[in-house]
Amino acid sequence: MLDRLNFERITPTAAIQRRLHGTRAKCLQRLIRLGMPVPDTVALSIPLVRSIAAGQQPDMKALLEHFGSWPVLSVRASTVEQDWGGPSTVLNIGMNRTNEAFFASRLGADAAKALHLKFIKSYAVDVARLDDEIFDIEDLTVAKALDAYEMETDEAFPEDIEIQLAQVLKSMARAWEGTSARLLRMSKGAPEDAGLGLVVQRMAFGMGKGESGAGVIQFVNSDTGKPQEVGRYKRQSQGRDALSSGEGDALYLTRDKRGPSLQDSQPEVFDALCELGAVARKGLREEMQIEFTVEGGTLHILDAVAAPRSARAEVRIATDLAKDGVISREDAVMRIEPRAIGELLHPQVAGSAKRDVFARGIAASPGAATGKLVFDAMAAQTSASQGEACILVRRETSPEDVRGMHAAKAILTERGGANGHAAVIARGLGLPCVTGATSIDVDTKKRTVTSEDGRVLSEGDVVTLDGSSGQVLAGSVPLVEAGIGGAFRELLGWADAVRDIGVRANADTPEDANVAEMFNAEGIGLCRTEHMFFGEDRLTVLREAVFAEDDTDRAAALSRLLPMQRADFLAMFLIMAPRPVCLRLFDPPLHEFLPSTREGILQLADALDMSAREVQARIEDLSEQNPMLGLRGVRLGITMPEIYEMQARAIFEAAIEASVGGVAVVPEIMIPLVSAKREVELVKSRIDAVAADVMSETGKTVEFRLGVMVETPRAALRAGDIATHASFLSFGTNDMTQMTYGLSRDDAGRFMSDYVNQGVFPEDPFLALDQDGVGELLALASERGRIVREKLTLSVCGEHGGDPESIAFCRSLGMDYVSCSPYRVPIARLAAAQLAIREPGGDDDRFEFPED
Template identity: 35%
Template sequence: MDKKLVYSLNEGSSEMTEILGEKGANLAEMTKIGIPVPFGFTISTEACSRFYENGGKMDPAVRAEICAKVSELEDVTGKNLGDPENPLLLAVRGSAPVPMNGALKTILNLGLNRDTVNALEKMTGDKRFALNNMLDFLASYSSLVMGVDEDKFIDLYTQKSGQFCTDKDDLLSIGELEDLEEEYRNLIHEETGADVPEDPIEQLENGILALLRQWMSPDVVSYRKIRQIPDEPGEAITVQAMVYGNAGSSSGTGVVLSRDPTSGEKRLYGEFMINAKGSDMQRGIRTPMELSIMGAAFPDVYDRLKHICEILETQYRDLQYAEFTVQKGKLYILQTRRGRRTAQAAVRTAVDMVSENLIDRKTAVLRIDPVSIENLLAPRFDPEQEKDAKVIAEGIEASPGCACGRLVFSAEQALQLHQIGEPVILVQKDTDAEDLAGIYASAGIVTQRGATTSHASGAARAMGKACVTSVGDDLEIADDLNSMQAGDKTYYRGEYISINGFRGRVYEGQIHMIPPDLSGDFGKIMGWADEFRTMKVRTNANTPEEAKQGMDFGAEGIGLCRSEHMFYQGNRLQLFQRMILTEDPEKRREVMEEIKQIQRADYYEIFTVMEGFPVSIRLLDLPLQDFLPDSRRELAAFAEEADLSVGSVQRVADSLRENNPMLGRRGCRLCIMHPEIAEMQTEAIISAAIEAEEKMKRQVDLEIVVPLVISVHELNTVKEVISRTAQKVMKESGHKIEYRIGSMLEVPRACMRADALAESVDTFSFGTNDLTQMMYGLSRSDTAGLISEYIDQGIFPNDPFKTIDREGVGKMMQRAITLGRRVKPNLRLGVCGAQTGDQDSVQFFQEIGINYVSCSPFRVPVARLAAAQAAIRLGSGKDE
């Protein structure tokens, strides 16, 4: 039997997104469960594949099935395509397997021509209605099929009406609409040398071909790359009978979410416009009304919509977004999909749906995007500072969160500053799919137009960005995109502003941030996550304050305490500089003793904060030159303040400088070349552990980790210093403690010699940042632009410093684990690197048997949730 290529809406289901696209599959599902959907059919993704296999030509089998489905649609509707008395008019839309909101275009009113527009007028008795829909058809058809810039149609309408508006009191006269139709047609001919075809069959075939071609158009390809959407299986196309929200005062269009996507409250949330088209709402041309107002104006329709949302939630067991049209009092659902939501709403919705018996706890945990919950952990504005801050604009609170950044007015400006590490706030009239890269690079977004369902707000919510829309005339952006006017003051590009997406406000300058208060539903989700996960989550902490913060966020120990970071506080840097720049051995010993006491106090506090949880302390791992004064003048000033000879200080400093310090005297090499540093650190660590055990009356769980190891001889040299010094301290104190020695695996050679290293240590900790740098030969700090270009060209599937490279770095890790556990089956394995907060990376770590991951304190909940999801997906999680 030949493979089916085109499906009627009553032939599919929501399980067929790979075949029908998300839109087509959900239309089929709604048709199956009795939701009122305009009838039609879906051309499958297989037809898209055949189109490209055939060199951009329609497969005859696809054409034959489309013809059959058009006939079926004519029978169902009682209308005929091209009939001058009772014409069938069509909406033709792209349907990707995953949401691509705004990226795939639509043709409306396909089938209109000079004859059928007259029939539409006779059927409705409204010539203005018929002409307005003809204008929509000419614009949507010619922009997609013939390549005419859609903005030029908007400009023509604006010139004719004085303002781009379709409010009832400002409608163009019939004569003006007729003139505008001719202007549209003239524009099309001038731009293309051709006219829109009169034959509806030709219109349909051209429209389908154009929609298929758009899948590989530059804008759509760029959209997919940004969102990491694969090329395969391609695009499906839905064809449906038209329904009209602009058919008079008993008609309208709107969008609805089954729950509030900002808070998660169980109430209908959305907007509605009377006597309007969906494009009116999407462009933010008119200000829509809230659904609650629609309930007063159309109570029966509102009740029906509410009932349908309940059905959709029961069917899909998730918060649903739907677009709908009311045509002369009759409700139609045009599409549905999983509703976007903020992190706060995602958590509340998941918890509530468990209590409503719609989903179980595992499903609730899987529903939360781990990265998105960083929004819950991000600082908010200090209310005292915000209270006194100058408000320069107010709009709609489109996406929650607070952000401060430098003012920019285009995606290009945002990307430029983002690449040099500057936070930015993107301010534009509105946004579309072409601005996604700029939105991604921004800390927050402000738009003059739009509403809670506009492109800017939807994209911002999806990316976890603060967003304020519809600030209107409060802000006026200059034509040169270098400044904006707010009231009587001009704000220039690069100045700081702050935005509060919770309140819809834009402020002058910077406002101080404060940590959030986490409890309630968030605590429940994290508790469920901890029940299911098997991998431990530790925190990176270099100070007692960071250790406490990590514990507050649910860390189960410290996976990385970086000794070098302890020297960047207060007068410690100068002390360390004195230690490494002093030639006199006696003076150096005095300074080292002072440093040891400082570190001992820090380690003691860390041990007491951790209350017996594991603490992994990495010995010094930075080139000594990183601690040197930056210039000769600063070096001389240091020498004078430290009462040292400028000449001797300069001599020592020159001996420490290296052309490539990250591949020079760092890590364990420092311990070998300067064993006194390793001795000092070990004394501080062991004596602090002894004091903490005596204070807490419980055992300290201590790991001392040797960094940047490349050979077992190197490791054993440092291990001997640690062991000898530890024994000396314990003997002097009369208190024996247990501790483990571990090795960082950050160099490919260490992974290849993991069996030999495992003979000498109890733990391996993979430093995936360095390991990725050395495997790729790429500097993590200097190659952001190159990596971005490689991703754009398809050379890299993603940034290897954010998502673990399974095929290269991952295989090296697997080899090291196999070799190490062959020698020591119970070898403890950890990972500390930027990838520990990435969902895909954490799942890989779960697969290869990692015992724990370690990340910054604020990412601990992210890693906990990602670890739980990995365990659930791999079937290794604990049962409910």
């Protein structure tokens, strides 16, 4: 049985385990198995390192016996996950006056002194925790460095390798246990009690006689993932010195007109590295970054880690590995973090860009854009008409701003949350958005925005908004374009082949439908038809209908909207055919379509030939104390049935026109905000009557599916009753979360971080579906609905439809599909595929190093 408090020499058959010794130890064993020239290495287990941190010293003599007579070593961290970080590597342990003299004859006096001096400084800073300024001495020598150390610590620098190594091990073990280190690794996803392994390795010197140096090489471009030899090599150096050297200090790896290269000066070494890279790629099933040392012309491989990469490169690397037969297609699908591919769909701030952060808020919609600040919808439209990119800034957005949001390149709001109005619309449009930037002060009258540090930007000033990080940057910065090319599409094609839950898009306009089709959505799961009314010509007509004093006047105004709605529906049917389109009937309170500014009221008065006072009075008559729980949704359809009748007629006439070539379009009509069975009965009877009229007028058959958007807790509880009249139930989890919690999604951002940080909620329920509360309502509704109607179609059409954890929950309930913003469709497709692949064997573990 393996002694967990022992150390283990790394050999091909040693009992090295990733969870016990860390990823670096396991990787080094695999490199050795692949026949690579790895110096002698010993792995210290995580339990052993914990005991060292607690003050128990291991058997140093037994440890050193593994290295025979070789007197100089290095120690590296070996964490369970590569990206958890860890203490800095310490090199040249064992260097002292005696060994300096020994290596002077072997490597040369200058190299031996440099190695000794380098260790003294490293030990002083990393082990003794001294300030490196103590070595700011003119013509620093080993003697002066030793004197400086003794002056600072009141004790002589340790000469014995046992003492040096023991102190290094203890220092690294205790550094890992420190508060700062713990918080840092937890921010990277490590558990609070994550352990640290260490590896002790025989030093291969990159300094001395003959060709000596150190470098790093990888075989893919970190930004694109395309095959390319990348790295640097520096003569007379150690570790990763080459990467921090100036342009004239290090060699390029391949022939380069900018300077000398390793390929030119040491072709044998370069060719050997390329061969080893190919071996590592196949044997480790990964693109690796290899750290190497050349000692007197002899190549040593010290370490290898997965090559750093962007999300774009990750996709290219995974697909290339699969196409080359190194991994399976399923493995390639599993390697990509679904949320990470969001950055491929939008431009991003370049990694090398300098960031002058003007404001911070909630990263509400990913991507980045640069443009001039504008403060209202009119200014945004004007800017767009002149071909100028703009960033729309508002205290918070309302439906009045939607036209400006369409014209803008990005959106910034002082108020609002991750699932508020601005965030939801921005995600649907694929626009970068930062909400809840509470530290700024937006002055719409002066048309300025003031930052927390007092800086003031005015309309026309240029900013860059980074919706992926929640930052607003002053000025223009370099951006990286979206990358949805061949590798991206190929990977998602593999994902579609294995997933077992449908993915549709929320799309409100033909333009949105085009985006949904581009991302291969399996249909439209939610079309918020009221969003089609925001064009200037349509909005005025809708306002006439809202202001109508009787049914006749309202019907007359709506008849002018009919051809506009019919044209939109026809376009969406043709774009998505033969895929289904689910159209939600008019939902929001009418006040959202009425002007709130003096300027808007005057414009409406002029359009309606009314006085401003009459318009203001009518707006006040229509106002409600709590409009989101007032006259909206199905309640409008019952009290003002002409609206739903017009929409139903537009849907049926568009469906008939779109039914060509013998393929009938069968629209899905969804009733919003239902709470009672009788509401469905009343609306259904009117829609059936409209269908009968259209069939009579056209002589064509009209087919459609009627369903309900389940948004209220009562609708979920009475799903069995409602299902008697509905062929599908689609859960609107945005509103259901609001109503279940009694929270406003637009205002919750002000305190949600405090709630999450203090453990009141595990996560923001507007970002990740609350499976215990809201989820229980979904489970009850699904069960009760299918008891009444066995083949009842079930789906989620709120923003949770694009969240991987929420998709897993929907899949567990047997839902037929999820629907999300068009730009989240690829994320949902990938997440759904990973769930299907992972399910047979539980948590997928294939990409950890095998423990054999």
